[in-house]
Amino acid sequence: MRANMNCAQAAVYVCNKTEGSGWSSADCYQAGDTAGIKLDICNNGNEEMVQISVSHMIRDYLLVMPNTLKAEQGDASLLFQLVRWRIASLKPGESAALFFEAKIRDVAHSPISLTASYTFQTFHKLHGPYQAQGAALEKREP
Secondary structure, three states: OOOOOOOEEEEEEEEEOOOOOOOEOEEEEOOOOEEEEEEEEEEOOOOOEEEEEEEEEOOOOEEEEEEEEEEOOOEEEEEOOEEEEEEEEEOOOOEEEEEEEEEEOOOOOOOEEEOOEEEEEEOOEEEEEEEOEOEEEEEOOO
16 A cells, blocks of 8 residues: 555554553553554545545454444444444545544554555545554553
């Protein structure tokens, strides 16, 4: 996937809900902690973006809490290990966010990297897929 230099910017943010930390591109965890995950997309261009599709594959070390999946705009769904988010449109300067929480399983793998991919259209031209700026959860030793 190549970088998107046109009008959209997307990013993944994390926070440790158990510790009460704020949103950032990296945070620490211990097994059993609850992570907050936020997908954010912004239209920084001069044209309206339509038919926006954002996808995030849930890592095996995370157990998503389905009741926590909430989108500011559009429709979001959880299909097995895939979060799918569709937004009808974003005008220039608008942004939208999707939130969900996941329990972190006891894993030796660290860091846990999180990313998303996205596509959109402007004037009937398809853009993407692009890769969102990622985030990471780093294991903290007890």
